[in-house]
Amino acid sequence: MSKKTNIESFTSTTHLTHLLNTEIVLAKKLEIYLKQEYERLDHIEKFINVIKDEIRQAQRNEDYYFGNPVNAYLFIKHLTIDWNNIEEILPTDFAKDITHKWLFPTFEDYTGSAMGLMRLQDTYKLNTSQLANGDLSSKFKSKRLSALECYDLGRVAYTNGDFYHTLMWMQEALDHLDTETNNTSINKIDILDHLAYATSQQGNVEHALAITKEILTIAPDHIRANNNKFYYESIINNRTLAKQKRKDDTDINESTNLKLISTISNIKNYTINNERSNDDLEEQELYEKLCRQNGAQLSPKHQAKLFCRYRHNNHPYLILQPVKEEKLLEKPAIYLYHDIMSDSHIEKLKSLASPRLQRAVVRDSTTNTFKPADYRVCKSAWLRNEDSPIVARLSRLIEAVTDLSMITAEDLQIANYGVGGHYEPHFDFARKIENDAFSGLSAGNRIATWLTYMSDVEEGGATVFPLVGGHLKPKKGSAAFWYNLHPSGEGDRNTRHAACPVLIGNKWVANKWIRERGQEFRRPCLLDPMA
Ligand SMILES: O=C(O)CCC(=O)C(=O)O
Numbered sequence: 426m427s428k429k430t431n432i433e434s435f436t437s438t439t440h441l442t443h444l445l446n447t448e449i450v451l452a453k454k455l456e457i458y459l460k461q462e463y464e465r466l467d468h469i470e471k472f473i474n475v476i477k478d479e480i481r482q483a484q485r486n487e488d489y490y491f492g493n494p495v496n497a498y499l500f501i502k503h504l505t506i507d508w509n510n511i512e513e514i515l516p517t518d519f520a521k522d523i524t525h526k527w528l529f530p531t532f533e534d535y536t537g538s539a540m541g542l543m544r545l546q547d548t549y550k551l552n553t554s555q556l557a558n559g560d561l562s563s564k565f566k567s568k569r570l571s572a573l574e575c576y577d578l579g580r581v582a583y584t585n586g587d588f589y590h591t592l593m594w595m596q597e598a599l600d601h602l603d604t605e606t607n608n609t610s611i612n613k614i615d616i617l618d619h620l621a622y623a624t625s626q627q628g629n630v631e632h633a634l635a636i637t638k639e640i641l642t643i644a645p646d647h648i649r650a651n652n653n654k655f656y657y658e659s660i661i662n663n664r665t666l667a668k669q670k671r672k673d674d675t676d677i678n679e680s681t682n683l684k685l686i687s688t689i690s691n692i693k694n695y696t697i698n699n700e701r702s703n704d705d706l707e708e709q710e711l712y713e714k715l716c717r718q719n720g721a722q723l724s725p726k727h728q729a730k731l732f733c734r735y736r737h738n739n740h741p742y743l744i745l746q747p748v749k750e751e752k753l754l755e756k757p758a759i760y761l762y763h764d765i766m767s768d769s770h771i772e773k774l775k776s777l778a779s780p781r782l783q784r785a786v787v788r789d790s791t792t793n794t795f796k797p798a799d800y801r802v803c804k805s806a807w808l809r810n811e812d813s814p815i816v817a818r819l820s821r822l823i824e825a826v827t828d829l830s831m832i833t834a835e836d837l838q839i840a841n842y843g844v845g846g847h848y849e850p851h852f853d854f855a856r857k858i859e860n861d862a863f864s865g866l867s868a869g870n871r872i873a874t875w876l877t878y879m880s881d882v883e884e885g886g887a888t889v890f891p892l893v894g895g896h897l898k899p900k901k902g903s904a905a906f907w908y909n910l911h912p913s914g915e916g917d918r919n920t921r922h923a924a925c926p927v928l929i930g931n932k933w934v935a936n937k938w939i940r941e942r943g944q945e946f947r948r949p950c951l952l953d954p955m956a
């Protein structure tokens with residue numbers, strides 16, 4: 426076809442009309458594209474504002490900012506979920522650059538920090554609204570969470586099958602939604618849907634039905650809600666799921682169970698049940714109770730056996746500067762040594778630790794299997810005497826104070842606990858049933874533990890001994906010491922201990938475990954197994 430013919434055909438009126446239609450369609454498409462681009466850019470802009478605000482508040486104030494568990498949680502959330510969402514709407518090259526050049530926490534780190542926050546709720550009996558409104562501490566401030574942020578916490582609980590916390594956080598999301606003016610980011614139906622399911626799983630069928638009816642007033646055609654309504658009604662009719670309410674949980678329910686759904690439910694004269702489930706709730710509750718305590722609660726008879734003194738052991742290392750020894754517990758004997766590490770040495774050791782989110786493993790005493798412990802450490806390092814003169818100095822000091830040989834001591838383990846970071850009840854020694862635990866090591870079992878506190882902790886973070894009621898509040902520069910084994914070599918079960926979750930502040934410890942080998946003449950073996 427010649428050029429001329431082309432021009433002629435395009436100048437005819439019919440063709441122009443046709444072209445006009447083309448332009449109309451394309452203009453619409455372009456408009457949609459532009460609108461989507463604006464939305465995309467708006468999304469990015471909002472995100473930039475959120476993180477700029479976060480940076481502004483955190484910078485030069487890191488310890489106070491991240492010392493609040495809500496801020497620490499939100500920070501990890503931004504770095505995982507939110508940056509990930511942003512990457513998806515960025516040009517490919519830009520997104521690639523972000524993922525390849527920078528180290529981000531993982532999704533598991535995100536869920537771990539959310540669970541850490543919920544653990545704090547349980548351990549310290551914190552009200553959900555208190556956490557969500559930023560009312561945890563006047564010194565370590567956090568912002569009020571949005572409805573979406575409460576919902577996201579509820580979602581983590583929900584995906585973990587933890588309906589106890591799902592219920593609390595979805596209810597909180599609902600309360601926050603009511604006070605938000607431009608609540609475009611989260612849909613009320615989504616919250617109600619999760620709330621209904623969680624509450625039914627916790628045995629509150631009437632309540633689940635009331636919420637489901639609420640969904641249907643907003644969206645009468647909601648398929649799942651219609652099905653669920655029918656399902657809950659049939660359960661109520663048959664009363665097959667009537668769950669016995671445990672008497673001893675009444676208190677917990679009343680304190681943590683909020684003003685459940687009074688906002689939506691017109692059926693108010695039934696009690697809403699929300700019980701915690703846990704494999705070993707008894708030990709867990711004992712542990713948590715001790716964590717909430719301010720110190721060990723010992724009988725006067727027991728207290729009379731405790732003392733403070735200067736100790737030098739006639740050791741050349743201690744003659745000029747004896748250590749301050751405080752006996753904290755009689756059985757097992759636990760000592761605290763004060764002012765054993767200076768602030769500058771502590772700072773140096775902390776700087777040697779590198780960021781690491783680590784999952785500890787604990788052995789289940791009944792099934793004799795390993796299970797993952799909850800999140801505990803966000804920075805750690807293993808340091809040998811050769812790594813730093815400070816580590817070598819500490820080893821010499823431990824040897825002088827305890828009279829144990831450091832030849833078979835393990836490397837110094839530095840640990841920094843993150844949001845809600847804790848260490849569940851455990852023994853430091855390996856038991857006979859788990860003789861594989863220290864396999865390959867001929868140095869024997871962990872005869873003793875030397876635990877140096879490298880920070881004060883504003884709230885929480887105590888080392889507790891649930892079986893004997895021991896409670897050690899971390900004190901910067903002090904160290905705890907105890908024998909894990911009886912002189913017979915048998916493990917002392919009373920040394921079972923745990924690190925309580927850090928509620929506010931930061932916790933740094935340095936652990937030195939000392940092995941049996943080399944101690945034969947220093948701590949001779951006795952025949953009585955419990956001696
Ligand atoms: O951090 C603490 O208070 C205790 C740590 C502990 O028990 C351990 O690491 O084995």
Ligand SMILES: [Fe+2]
Binds near residue numbers: 851852853922
């Ligand atoms: Fe331990």
